Amino acid sequence: DGGITQSPKYLFRKEGQNVTLSCEQNLNHDAMYWYRQDPGQGLRLIYYSQIVNDFQKGDIAEGYSVSREKKESFPLTVTSAQKNPTAFYLCASSAHHLNTEAFFGQGTRLTVV
């Protein structure tokens, strides 16, 4: 079935460690996005990519890094520089960057222990 797969669903990280969240889509979409969701704050854009080998910072990119080596994949690394990484992370993709709906994965809940 077509869709977006995020893994893992739950992730625990020790302080000072980098962790990478996986996002894969088989919808043949050009645009992919990473959002962070905190209680009462809606979704905030971390990074987005409109095409392979290109990506742009969103509103809260500090402490995060991404790559887009393949159309299907857009992994997010949460680095030790991210001061408050505990959150729910959602990956999305869309056929066009502006006027088509985004399809979301089921999310990864990251907890720093």
Add this chain to the structure above:
Amino acid sequence: AQKVTQAQTEISVVEKEDVTLDCVYETRDTTYYLFWYKQPPSGELVFLIRRNSFDEQNEISGRYSWNFQKSTSSFNFTITASQVVDSAVYFCALSVLYNQGGKLIFGQGTELSVKP
């Protein structure tokens, strides 16, 4: 500034009541798109509707209806005869041009609880 405001943080209704979720947006762009998404407890956001800035026609889909008014910068969502399965967090979002691309700006979300 571009912004989406959902003033209602939580709404609780009894099954079969009608409920309206408010959404107010801000943008200076003349071309933009508005969306509503539903987030059930599983966490995945589900697309409900898209509207472009040039189409102010209201839309009805089953028990769902949307009222888009550019004059008040609002895009409200009404559920008629609510059901327990409608319980979820609902997000309104605005899509605008950004750095030669586009990005979705989300409101804070409204948590709807429908009680039997």
